[in-house]
Amino acid sequence: MAEGSKRLGFRRIPWLNIGAVVAIAVAGLVLVTKNSQGFVAHYILNVSYDPTRELYQALNPQFIKQYEVQSGSSVAVRQSHAGSSYQARLVAKGELKADVVTLGLPSDVDGLRNKGLIPDGWEKRLPNNSRPYESTIVFVVRKGNPHAIHDWPDLAKGDVEVIVPDPKTSGNGKLAALAAWGSVVVRGGDEREARALLKAIYDRAPFLDPAARSAGVAFAVEKKGDVHLAWENEALREAKESKGALEVVYPPISIRAEPTVAWVDANVVKHGSEVQAKAYLNFLFTDEAQEIIAREGYRPFNAQILARHADRLPDIRLFPITAIARDWVDAQNRFFAENGIIDAVYSPKPRID
Incomplete structure (x- = not known):
C-alpha cells in the first residue's frame, strides 16, 4: 500500500x-x-x-x-x-x-x-x-437473484462467487465473517459447521479487497461475482444506483454491527x-443528525427516528456480539488475531487485474 x-x-x-x-x-x-x-x-x-x-x-x-x-x-x-x-x-x-x-x-x-x-x-x-447508530451485513445480488441466495448457507452452494472484503483490514470483512459464524452457532449449529461455512465463503471469493467500497465497486460497477456481502447502507446505495440491476436480500439472521x-x-x-x-x-x-443517519441507510440509536424509516430499515433478527464472544475485544482476539479462527480458514487473496 x-x-x-x-x-x-x-x-x-x-x-x-x-x-x-x-x-x-x-x-x-x-x-x-x-x-x-x-x-x-x-x-x-x-x-x-x-x-x-x-x-x-x-x-x-x-x-x-x-x-x-x-x-x-x-x-x-x-x-x-x-x-x-x-x-x-x-x-x-x-x-x-x-x-x-x-x-x-x-x-x-x-x-x-x-x-x-x-x-x-x-x-x-x-x-x-x-x-x-447500528448497522448489519446483508446480501446484494443480481437482478432476479439467479442463484437463489436467501440465507448464509446459500453462499456455500454450487459455483456461487462471493465478493467480500478482507477481514484483516476491513470492518465490513470482519463483520461478514462474524455474521456467517453466528448464523450457524446462534441457530444451534456447532463450531465445526461454522468453520466449514467460513471456509466455503473464502474459497468462493476470487479476491479480498482491502475495504468495503472497493469491494462494492468490483461487484456493482465491474460486475464481478454473484453476491456481495455488504454493510446495509452500502447495499441500499448499490441497489439504488444500479437502477434495477441489483437487489438487496436480507438473510433471516445477521450480526448487530455497532x-x-x-x-x-x-x-x-x-x-x-x-x-x-x-x-x-x-x-x-442530536435528532437532526439522527434523521440524516437514517436517511443515509444507517440505523440510528433513537428508536423513534428508526421507526419512521422502517420501510428502508426493516426489523430483522440481529444477534449481539455476546452471542459468539464475551465482547468486541474478545471477538477481535479470538477470530482475527494471529493464529485465530480466521487464520485457519482464510488466506490472503490480493486482486489481480
Whole structure:
C-alpha cells in the first residue's frame, strides 16, 4: 500500500492510496468542508471507515452551521476513509493525526486505548456507549437473484462467487465473517459447521479487497461475482444506483454491527481542538443528525427516528456480539488475531487485474 502526504491547512495529514482501490483513489481520502467565507478558525480530522463518505458529507455542513451559531466561531471537518482496522492502525501509529475516530468496530477504537491515545472508560463519555447508530451485513445480488441466495448457507452452494472484503483490514470483512459464524452457532449449529461455512465463503471469493467500497465497486460497477456481502447502507446505495440491476436480500439472521466514535485525547490536546471534537461527536446524537443517519441507510440509536424509516430499515433478527464472544475485544482476539479462527480458514487473496 502506497503512502504519501499532502499539506492541508495547519497540519500535515497522511494521504492514503490503497493500491487497486480505484473508487477511493478517485474520490480522495481527505475531504474538506469550509464555511462560505473561506476562513476557518478551527479544523478537525475525522478518521472513519470506508463507506461513510456520503454520511459525513451530509452531516458535516449541518454540524458546521450549528457550531458557528452556538460558538460564534468557524470550523471545518476533514474526512479520511479506508478499511476500519487499517485506519485504526494508522491512528495508533501516529500516521493519521485524528481528532475524532468514527470507526466500524468498537474493538478498532479500543485499540487506541491500548496505545494510550484515549483513556479507560472512553466509551462512557458519549450516549449509548459512544454508538450513534447500528448497522448489519446483508446480501446484494443480481437482478432476479439467479442463484437463489436467501440465507448464509446459500453462499456455500454450487459455483456461487462471493465478493467480500478482507477481514484483516476491513470492518465490513470482519463483520461478514462474524455474521456467517453466528448464523450457524446462534441457530444451534456447532463450531465445526461454522468453520466449514467460513471456509466455503473464502474459497468462493476470487479476491479480498482491502475495504468495503472497493469491494462494492468490483461487484456493482465491474460486475464481478454473484453476491456481495455488504454493510446495509452500502447495499441500499448499490441497489439504488444500479437502477434495477441489483437487489438487496436480507438473510433471516445477521450480526448487530455497532460502529463507535471517540475523540482522540492525545491529539486534541496537541491540536487545541478538544472543544470542536467533543461538539462534533455530540452532534451525532442530536435528532437532526439522527434523521440524516437514517436517511443515509444507517440505523440510528433513537428508536423513534428508526421507526419512521422502517420501510428502508426493516426489523430483522440481529444477534449481539455476546452471542459468539464475551465482547468486541474478545471477538477481535479470538477470530482475527494471529493464529485465530480466521487464520485457519482464510488466506490472503490480493486482486489481480
